[in-house]
Structures are given as structure tokens and as C-alpha cells.
Amino acid sequence: MTTQNLRIGVIGAGRIGIVHAKSISQTTGAEIAWICDPIAASAEKLALQYSARSTTNLDDIFKAGEVDAIIIGSPTPTHVDLISRAIDSGIHALCEKPVDLDIDRANTIKDKVANAKSNVSIGFNRRFDPSFAELHARVTAGEIGNIEQIVITSRDPAPPPQSYIAISGGIYRDQIIHDFDIARFFISEIIEVSSFGGNLFSDEIKAEGDFDSAVTHLRGSKGELVSIINSRHSAYGYDQRLEVFGDNGALQVNNISPTTVTSFNSAGSEQRDPYLAFFLERYAASYLKEMELFIESIHSGKQLNPSYEDGCQALILADAATESAKTGKVISLR
Amino acid sequence: MTTQNLRIGVIGAGRIGIVHAKSISQTTGAEIAWICDPIAASAEKLALQYSARSTTNLDDIFKAGEVDAIIIGSPTPTHVDLISRAIDSGIHALCEKPVDLDIDRANTIKDKVANAKSNVSIGFNRRFDPSFAELHARVTAGEIGNIEQIVITSRDPAPPPQSYIAISGGIYRDQIIHDFDIARFFISEIIEVSSFGGNLFSDEIKAEGDFDSAVTHLRGSKGELVSIINSRHSAYGYDQRLEVFGDNGALQVNNISPTTVTSFNSAGSEQRDPYLAFFLERYAASYLKEMELFIESIHSGKQLNPSYEDGCQALILADAATESAKTGKVISLR
Amino acid sequence: MTTQNLRIGVIGAGRIGIVHAKSISQTTGAEIAWICDPIAASAEKLALQYSARSTTNLDDIFKAGEVDAIIIGSPTPTHVDLISRAIDSGIHALCEKPVDLDIDRANTIKDKVANAKSNVSIGFNRRFDPSFAELHARVTAGEIGNIEQIVITSRDPAPPPQSYIAISGGIYRDQIIHDFDIARFFISEIIEVSSFGGNLFSDEIKAEGDFDSAVTHLRGSKGELVSIINSRHSAYGYDQRLEVFGDNGALQVNNISPTTVTSFNSAGSEQRDPYLAFFLERYAASYLKEMELFIESIHSGKQLNPSYEDGCQALILADAATESAKTGKVISLR
Amino acid sequence: MTTQNLRIGVIGAGRIGIVHAKSISQTTGAEIAWICDPIAASAEKLALQYSARSTTNLDDIFKAGEVDAIIIGSPTPTHVDLISRAIDSGIHALCEKPVDLDIDRANTIKDKVANAKSNVSIGFNRRFDPSFAELHARVTAGEIGNIEQIVITSRDPAPPPQSYIAISGGIYRDQIIHDFDIARFFISEIIEVSSFGGNLFSDEIKAEGDFDSAVTHLRGSKGELVSIINSRHSAYGYDQRLEVFGDNGALQVNNISPTTVTSFNSAGSEQRDPYLAFFLERYAASYLKEMELFIESIHSGKQLNPSYEDGCQALILADAATESAKTGKVISLR
Numbered sequence A, B, C, D: 001m002t003t004q005n006l007r008i009g010v011i012g013a014g015r016i017g018i019v020h021a022k023s024i025s026q027t028t029g030a031e032i033a034w035i036c037d038p039i040a041a042s043a044e045k046l047a048l049q050y051s052a053r054s055t056t057n058l059d060d061i062f063k064a065g066e067v068d069a070i071i072i073g074s075p076t077p078t079h080v081d082l083i084s085r086a087i088d089s090g091i092h093a094l095c096e097k098p099v100d101l102d103i104d105r106a107n108t109i110k111d112k113v114a115n116a117k118s119n120v121s122i123g124f125n126r127r128f129d130p131s132f133a134e135l136h137a138r139v140t141a142g143e144i145g146n147i148e149q150i151v152i153t154s155r156d157p158a159p160p161p162q163s164y165i166a167i168s169g170g171i172y173r174d175q176i177i178h179d180f181d182i183a184r185f186f187i188s189e190i191i192e193v194s195s196f197g198g199n200l201f202s203d204e205i206k207a208e209g210d211f212d213s214a215v216t217h218l219r220g221s222k223g224e225l226v227s228i229i230n231s232r233h234s235a236y237g238y239d240q241r242l243e244v245f246g247d248n249g250a251l252q253v254n255n256i257s258p259t260t261v262t263s264f265n266s267a268g269s270e271q272r273d274p275y276l277a278f279f280l281e282r283y284a285a286s287y288l289k290e291m292e293l294f295i296e297s298i299h300s301g302k303q304l305n306p307s308y309e310d311g312c313q314a315l316i317l318a319d320a321a322t323e324s325a326k327t328g329k330v331i332s333l334r
Helices: A015-025 A040-049 A058-062 A076-088 A103-107 A110-115 A130-140 A162-167 A177-186 A203-207 A284-300 A308-327 B015-025 B040-049 B058-062 B076-088 B103-107 B110-115 B130-140 B162-167 B177-186 B203-207 B284-300 B308-327 C015-025 C040-049 C058-062 C076-088 C103-107 C110-114 C130-140 C162-167 C177-186 C203-207 C284-300 C308-327 D015-025 D040-049 D058-062 D076-088 D103-107 D110-114 D130-140 D162-167 D177-186 D203-207 D284-300 D308-327
Strands: A006-011 A030-036 A053-055 A069-072 A092-095 A120-122 A147-155 A190-198 A213-220 A225-231 A239-246 A249-253 A261-265 A268-272 B006-011 B030-036 B053-055 B069-072 B092-095 B120-122 B147-155 B190-198 B213-220 B225-231 B239-246 B249-253 B261-265 B268-272 C006-011 C030-036 C053-055 C069-072 C092-095 C120-122 C147-155 C190-198 C213-220 C225-231 C239-246 C249-253 C261-265 C268-272 D006-011 D030-036 D053-055 D069-072 D092-095 D120-122 D147-155 D190-198 D213-220 D225-231 D239-246 D249-253 D261-265 D268-272
Touching: A006 A015, A006 A058, A006 A284, A015 A030, A015 A040, A015 A069, A015 A284, A030 A040, A030 A058, A040 A053, A053 A058, A058 A076, A069 A076, A069 A284, A076 A092, A076 A110, A076 A120, A092 A284, A103 A308, A110 A308, A120 A308, A130 A177, A130 A239, A130 A249, A130 A284, A130 D261, A147 A177, A147 B147, A147 B213, A147 B225, A162 A203, A177 A213, A177 A225, A177 A308, A190 A308, A190 B190, A190 B213, A213 A308, A213 B147, A213 B190, A213 B213, A213 B225, A225 B147, A225 B213, A225 B225, A261 D130, B006 B015, B006 B058, B006 B284, B015 B030, B015 B040, B015 B069, B015 B284, B030 B040, B030 B058, B040 B053, B053 B058, B058 B076, B069 B076, B069 B284, B076 B092, B076 B110, B076 B120, B092 B284, B103 B308, B110 B308, B120 B308, B130 B177, B130 B239, B130 B249, B130 B284, B130 C261, B147 B177, B162 B203, B177 B213, B177 B225, B177 B308, B190 B308, B213 B308, B261 C130, C006 C015, C006 C058, C006 C284, C015 C030, C015 C040, C015 C069, C015 C284, C030 C040, C030 C058, C040 C053, C053 C058, C058 C076, C069 C076, C069 C284, C076 C092, C076 C110, C076 C120, C092 C284, C103 C308, C110 C308, C120 C308, C130 C177, C130 C239, C130 C249, C130 C284, C147 C177, C147 D147, C147 D213, C147 D225, C162 C203, C177 C213, C177 C225, C177 C308, C190 C308, C190 D190, C190 D213, C213 C308, C213 D147, C213 D190, C213 D213, C213 D225, C225 D147, C225 D213, C225 D225, D006 D015, D006 D058, D006 D284, D015 D030, D015 D040, D015 D069, D015 D284, D030 D040, D030 D058, D040 D053, D053 D058, D058 D076, D069 D076, D069 D284, D076 D092, D076 D110, D076 D120, D092 D284, D103 D308, D110 D308, D120 D308, D130 D177, D130 D239, D130 D249, D130 D284, D147 D177, D162 D203, D177 D213, D177 D225, D177 D308, D190 D308, D213 D308
Parallel strands: A006 A030, A006 A069, A030 A053, A069 A092, A092 A120, A147 A225, B006 B030, B006 B069, B030 B053, B069 B092, B092 B120, B147 B225, C006 C030, C006 C069, C030 C053, C069 C092, C092 C120, C147 C225, D006 D030, D006 D069, D030 D053, D069 D092, D092 D120, D147 D225
Antiparallel strands: A147 A239, A190 A213, A213 A225, A239 A249, A249 D261, A261 A268, A261 D249, A268 C268, B147 B239, B190 B213, B213 B225, B239 B249, B249 C261, B261 B268, B261 C249, B268 D268, C147 C239, C190 C213, C213 C225, C239 C249, C261 C268, D147 D239, D190 D213, D213 D225, D239 D249, D261 D268
8 A cells, every 4th residue: 555645636526526525635545636627617616625736628637647546527428438538547537327328338348447457436425325334244244144125215305407307317327326236235136127117296307208206126136125216306305215134134224314303392202303405415424435445445456346347237227127117017137 | 873782793713713802892882692613612712701602503693683793704715605695694794804815706796795785894904003094094184295105014023834825825815915905095096016026035935836025016096106015024023114105295104012112232222122023913903993993884884994895906906916926027907 | 819700899980990990891800899989970880881889888898798809099088098998808909099198197007008918009000011011020130230320201291280289299299109119119228319399380380389390319228329300291292201221231111102103294204193191091001900910919819019018118208309309408218 | 704724722632632633624714733742742643644833842832923722632730720821822722621620720710711802612512512502502492492301311431440530520520510511501500409429330439439420400590400310331332312391392312323224133123233432423523513613713703602601610510519419418509
């Protein structure tokens, strides 16, 4: 492990770029070298905050000797190219999900990534959430025996704007892809997918030919049964739960309120606060841990999962679920 | 409403007959007149306890002027005939689920039941559970707005003996039929069914060509999405949960421990006792309430739901889910 | 153990007499022989319900051969005389708390009770609550090691009418005496008492020279520390909690909602229903268990605790706490 | 508000100094200028981490123009002198609790502090805990009406070493002083104190003439009743709870587990992880918030509470409770 700080280039100075920049600043072993964004002001503002340089030109980052790793927080269509270019430049990459909306395009660099010397990780940050990670560790340690059923509940507080829905790739590739990755965190091989999509509340989402709700079943290669329950809205805030059921018991991850205050009055008892608002709050610790482990993985020379292959597999599940929801058929992946 | 006690005949002095006899004894407006069971000793013992007469001969019960209503707790194949005979005798009937394992046979008396003067109710007692009933009342009162998603978790503590599995009609008609009725308690018309059955832990169940686990999706006529999660075993006891999610919020029914004692020690905190063992304990209040309402329905001359038709509809869902699990297809009910 | 039903005389057909009559009717091994109340209509109504005889004259009950046991649910000033008379008649007695408001008067029959052949038990029913009883059993079994601290929270939903306050003997002898008994359930010898009484919300209670709130400390002979927190009102319903803290951990009894329904909406999450309204609901199971064990104790010839002595000891603590609250001094009981 | 970074001197490079240094590094508007500790290596190590200068000589810090504020994390006997010296030098000070073990000594600079231009705050960080702060804000906003009762549970995971006990000033001045401050957070004037101290498990603590457990009552000037329950050990981890009960309801702060994972198995259900280990983990957010607000208070020129006077008042309560525990008397503070 080298003791020198890694120089990091952050591509994309939007909402997620800001999160990653802050994570880097709180992590030992790395520093932000460049911020790149087509909007110069955004890049400059973020760069100023962390004493980094800013640019609108990607070439500045990929020049030899400028950065050791990049964080890809730019729009989805840029992901494949940027990963490819990073590999060509001997640069490590942590790329936001999804790898792409088109699995064929994602596959074009599959072999290249597999053979690359660079670390390429995909930002399914939920694997690093302290609760999800502890549950996974305890399942892996055998606490509940063989996994028989997994139930994932994942409801956003409110839908994104229609303009975003239009380019999102649909609920399965945009939202539920995180849940597919969590399913794969526990069950590496999924062999069957069946999904009901629903249009229960949003005319805007329906107008885009997309679903606002979905329930999905997966079957693992050892027969494990996974249920994923999704909605694009939730009156009581971001709803992120996980239950793993085995032959010796079950483990659950439940939602998080900002404090432990509970109230008691004539209307009811033991009421908690509304839950943490959305992913930036709920997964704050995950983003930080993800960055720490990504930086550590480069220092130690070990690949950090989720890998590019994990990113492709989640997309394959999203495609299969989309097809199932549209055709009313169960999709086999074998 | 008459003030005279209804005279009740209990058919079947097994486990469920004993529950119903006790319920009658705790309900005003009714008394046990006859206990009938092919095993004379069982009938006699139960009859003695409640100062009733016992018999092994059904004719004793159906004789004119002996009983006003019967409780059918005998094996499933007898249900249709007993209901039919009760109607012929002008006797009311509360019949255990399922109505039959064969929907065609059940249908043979469908019209007869529909036109009968007798009340005929099917014993889906969970509708009368205080928690399920309150949740239903609050949903009906509009507390959470339109129903969008329902999640039913229903896991038995341990599988029945293989001999019972062999004649049970399979997990969908035997166990999950209760959950289908709960789904229909909230969503009257189901239009689509998809299920994955699994063989995750029991070779005995597999040997009978049945599943030990299942995950099922239903779609309601207004687009509502239902997820039902089942297992024939559960290390932590009988697992019976319900979540109804609407556009304004959600309501849940959670599991019940026998006491509110929680423990705190070096291994963990806030631990509850294991849950109530099985349906006799968990649904004790439901069985009593069911009997009270059945007796009240006769006095008041109003039909008590779930009706015979409800019994048939749950069986139709069980058949569709069985077919889906076996063929790997989504089954349309329209 | 005799197989013949015990004949029970219920003295007092008010709220608590009704509870006890119902409990007897649900218990095997006993039947209600007489109901006695100075208000003839009350006695008659309750007697009719359970096919018993009614009277306004206590002599009818104490006549030789009429009853085997009495349940004393009449006003406090009658308790000592009725217990005494029961002993003289060779009749067992279960008497509501408190034994009397005057410890000197209670002491006049102390020896008589101690030497009596009759069972005399005092109705501190909370010891028989399934949650309190289980917690006690687990502490006794050593689960948390030595008892170091006990915290009892006991708040009524609303104060009784001023007319009742006037004759109640004060908050310590009327309400908190139950909590003193629970303290003694775990710690047999209390050596020190200190209490702060408060007048925080009720002018009516203040007008009677009584407190509406109190916090009390007890010290056990092994150094155990007990905190008792009381109020005569509680906006969120009857608040009855217990925490026993030992060197290996702690056990708690928490409050009970009528169902397990929880709600989630934009105002908050995980909200339970308001708690069970008051003692008749919260301690329904305790009253039944108390009666079962009292009847069983007579059949088996063993004294059931809490005994008359337990009743006196709780009163001594109530007196000491009253004195502490009024004088501002710590009261030593050694 | 100036935009220039405040230069901070951290006095004491031990456990708490390290916490404060980290907090400063995460707060905008300030930077660490000096670390001072009699152990040169400790000062140097911490200084290196934050690019500050280190010294063993306090004079380096108090020299004109070196620092704008100091954080006092050195042993208790140094507090009064350092605060005094800070005021003389026109330097602001955030001082760890207690102000001193001797109220007379603390009082010698009371007027000086009151008239100082420097901000002097005492580090009762719990007021800044997100849960305690939210509860306080909601009580202040009137959610539960008038405060009637407060229950504070505060148990350390394990006692400090005997050598620390010897110089700690006793459980009331060392541990419970935090709880006295929380009581005063809600009730500014306390008029009566009564406490039972106990020696329930530690011979070492007893050997020092100190208590290992305590239960304390306070009475506020409006009659409010406070119960404080303390222990120097707790098998299930750091136990920090608060209940504020008012005429319209109650609010509670409960304990925090590191994750939301709950487990279900044959031994029990809904088990949480053990709680956060001790104050560094449990109050991590409080320490950071305290520093942010202290720095902000200097920029804005407003005094941050808890003030030096708050520090003295908590000590007065600790002295009164100590006296009560030793004499067996209720102590009046009026």
C-alpha cells in the first residue's frame, strides 16, 4: 500500500458529484485533483471548495500524470466511453449506475474491463450501507442458515420530473436496478424473472410509457425466492427495507428516522419521526464507505465489488423485468 | 332479533371443532345442541364438556327441530354435501375453508347457495382478527387513500405431516387460500395471478409434488398490486403480517408475542419473546369474533361474509396460482 | 384437590364485582352461589346473569353451608370486618386492595389471619398479569443476575371524581399501593422510603389535600433501588411499565395497544394505537388468572400470595411515602 | 460575522482533545492553531494530523495574537485558572465539564466571567445531541403542554478505573452532572434535591467512598418532578434515555443501535444490536454540533449556552445530591 495520496478526478459536478467530492475530502489516502463539468461555474465552485483545479475539458483529466482515478458522475450515456478511456489511460474508475441503458453497448467493453489493469467499480452504494452490510455479513457467517426468501421494499418519496422519466430507461433500469443489485449481493445467479408493472398514481409517468409501481419476483439458482416491491412515491418518506429469511431465522433492515424521538398523545403512541427524506440522507454513510473502500482497493491492488460485471448483471435483470412487465410472461435467464 | 338461544350442531370434534365449541359457549344467543363425529369418544367428550348430546350419525342433527345452525369442521370432501344438506333442511351453516378442493364440484351448489334462505358463511376467520379488522376499517374509512400495494407475509411455524400434505390440495389451496381471502378482503376483483413455487427445505413435501415455499403476485381490477410471501416453516414462530400501502400512507399489522416483555443484555437489545405459536393462539380472538358475528347474523337475518362465493373465489385464485407455479405462466382471470 | 365446584359469594356488585363474577364463570372448579350488594337491583342483575342467588343481607352468605369462599369487592372500610367474619365462618376470602386505610386497624386482625385455616389473599392482581409474571419468573430464574434497580411507571388515564379522591386515602394508599406491591413482588424487604408529591394539574385533587403526581424512591434490604413514577392523568392512555435492571441485563414490560396496527404517513411513522384504556382492559387477563389461582389455591390447600401480610406491608409503604411527601423527610422502616 | 477563520488552541491532547480537534477540522470558520499538552508526543501527534503547532507550554497559546479561542480539555483542577486566563487575554473558551469540583473555587471567577467580553461555554454536549435537541424544541414549541415529569436514565457501560474514581469528585459531580444539566435544560430553577446512592456491584468504588448507582429526585420551581436513574455499569451498553411528560402527552429519546438490523430466531424476535458503546460513539454528533455552534457563537458575538453559570448550577445540584445521599435528607436549594 502506497502512502502517497491518490489524485482523483471527479467528472460531473452535479448532485452526485458533490457527494463524492465531499466523501473524498473526508477519506485519507486521496485528494481531489480535478473537477470536470460542461458547466464551468459548477466545476469551478466545487473545485474551489476542495482546492482542486476545474475544467470543462475531459482531456485535462486524462492527460498523463494528472489523476490516478476518476469518479464518473456524468450522465448515463457517457459511462461506457469514460470507463473505456480510463482503462486506456491506466486510470481507475468508480462509475455511477447504470453502466448504460443498453446492455449490448455495455457488453462492447466487457472483455476490455475484465482484462484491464485498472480497477472498475460500479456505484451500487447500498452494499456499503452499515445496516445492509451488517445483515450481509451475518447471513454470510451462517446466522440464519440457507437463504430461502428475500423481500426488498424500495419506495421513493416522490417521482422525479417527467423530463427525467423520459430519459431514465424506465423504472426497472433507473430505480429498481439498485434492488436487483441487492438481490445479487445475496444470490449471485438469478435464473428467472417475473414482474407486474403498475400505473397507480402518475399520469405523467404513464404518458412516458413507464410504470410508477412494480412488484417483481426473482428465482435464484438454488431455488431462492426474491420479492421486490417498488413505488415511485411514499407519503411517509423514503422506504428502504430488507428481509432475508433462512431456515434458522430471519434478519431485517428497517427504516431510519433522523432522531430516536418518539411521541405519545391522545391520537396514538410510540410515533417515530418521518423517515430520512431520500437517498442522499439515507445512504450518506454508504457513499462515504464506498469511497473509502474504493480508494483502499486501489492502494491494495484488489478489485472492489460491485464490479463492471455486477453492473451488467443488474442491467440484464432490469431488461428481463421490463420485458416481463410488458409481455406478461415469466422470463428465463438460462 | 329473537331472544331465544340458537341451537347449534358442531360437526367434527377435532382440533377446529373444539375451538368452535368453546367459542359458542362464550357467545350469548346460542348453545351447543349436538356434537357429531365418526369417533364416538371424541364426540362424547366434547358434548359432555358443554352439556350437549353427541352422535356419530349426521341424521340426528339434520332431523327437523334439532338444530338451527351447524358448524362444519369435518374433512374438506364433506363440505359441499353438508352445506347442501343444511340448505335443504333450512339450517344455517358456518363451514371451514376450503369449500372443496375442486372448483367444479364447489360450483355445483353455487346457485343453490345463492338462492338459499339459510346463511352460509366460510370460515376465513382472519377477517375477524382485531388487528386485520381494524386495519380494514381504517383503509375503508379512507385513512391511506387509494390502495396501491398489499404485502401479505404468511409463514407457518412448521410443516404438517406428510400424510396431511398428500391430501391437502397443495400449499395454494391449503395454506395460501387464507391469504387469497385477505387479498380479496381489500380488493374484490383479481384479474391476474403469477406465482413462483419453491422446494427449499422439505424433501417430504417435494415427494408429494407440492411446494414448501411460494411467492405470488395478484393484480386487482383497479391495478392494485398484491405480493404474498409464504413458507411452510419459520424458525421464529408463526409469521403473519400485512401491509396495505396507499397514496396517503400505509398501515401494517405486525406479529404478536404472548407478553410485552423485552430483554436487554450483552448479546442484544429490545428482544421480544418468540411469537404466538400457531393459528390457534394467534387467531384465538378471530375465532371467537367469527362465531359471535355468525350467530348475530342469523338473529338479524343478514348474511355474514365471507360468503360461499368468497370461498369459491379464493379457491379460483388458489387454482390459478397452482397453475402459474407449475407452468411458469402468468394466469389471466378475465 | 376436590373435584366439587367451590361455591363463591361475591360481595359488592359494582365495577370490580362484575369483573370477578365474570372471572369465576370462566374458571373451572367454582361457581357463583350468592351475589350480595346493598343495592338490591345491582345484586339481582348480576345474580341473574350467572344463575346465582342475590341478597342485600350479608348474613345470607355467612350462613353455614352456603359458600366456601367470598370475593370482597365492597368499599374499603368493610374489608377488615369481612375478612374477620370469613375466618370465623371457615370461609376463604379474596379481598380487594387496600386491606384498610388505617394500618392500626388492619393490624388488629393480623394474628387472626396468620393463624386462620382460611386462605386470605389480597387482590394485587398485577402480579398475575402475563407480562409482569413472566418478567418475574425470568428474574427469579436468574436471567439478569442480581436486581440492582427497578423503575415502575404507573399513570392513570384520568383522575377519579373529587368525591372519590376525598375518601381514597390519598394517591399513595389508593393508586401507588399497587406499585408498592409490585416493588415487594421483587424485593421482599424495603428499608427506606422517600417521596416527592406534586400538584401539577388538578385543583380538585389539591383541594382535597392530596397529590396528583408523585415520584418515590425505595431502598431494599440488599441495597436495591426502586423508582416509582406516578400521575393521576396521561394523555396517551393508561401507562403501566416496569423495568428491572440487574448486573447481567434488564427486562422491561411495556404498554399494550388493542391491536398491532401501526400507521405511516406524512406526519410520522410506526405509530401505534393509543394504549388500552384503563385497568379493566389492561389487566383483564390478570383478573382472570388471579381468580383461577385463588380457586386452585383453595382446592390445593396452599395459601395464594399476595397474602394479608403483603396487603399490610404495601399499606405501610404507602403510609411512609405519604409521610415523606408531607414532611420532606426520608422515612426509615427499620 | 467575520469571514476569517478563527484560530483555536486545543488544551489537552487526550481522548476529549482528540474529539474536539476532529470537530474543529470538520467545521467551517475555524482552524486549529495550537495543540498544548504536558506530554509533548501527544501534542505533536495531534498537531501533525491537523497541520497545527504543538507545545507543552501554555504561554505559547496565550501570547497575544496566537489564538482567538481555546478548547479546555485538560484535567478539572485546571479549568478555573484557564478560563480566567482566557478572559484576561480576550480569548473565548469552551471548557469541559465540570467547571471545578469545588463550587467555592468556581464562584471566585463567577463575576469575572459574567462581565467578560469573551464567550465562555461549558461542554455539556448532550444539549446538542440531535434527539435531545429535537425533543427540547418540540417541548418548547408546546407539543406536550406544561412539563410535569421528567425521567432521565443514564447508565455507563462499565465503571472507570479505581484511580479515576479516586479523583472524580464522586458519581454526582462526575457522571450525573450531565443529567443535572439535562434537567436544567428543561427546568431552569431546581428547588429541592433528594438522592439515594447505592453500592450494588463494585467493591472498588465502595473503597473510594463513592456510589456505583443512584436514584435522584429534583423538584422544579413550578412543581415539576424529575427522576434520574444512574448506574456505573450496564450489560447491554450505554443506556441514555429521556422522557418528558406533559399534560398533553409525552416525548421520549431512546437508545441507538449502530444499525437498524433486527433478528428473529427460535430464541426471540425483533432483537436489535447492542447499543452504541459509550459517549464517544453515542454523542459523536453532539460534539460536532457543539463545536459548530461554539464557533458560530464567536462569529456572531452571542453567548452559547450552557454558560459558566449553567456549569456552576449543575455543580450545585451535584453537591446537593451528594449531601442528600450521605445524610439521608432532602436538600432545599431556596
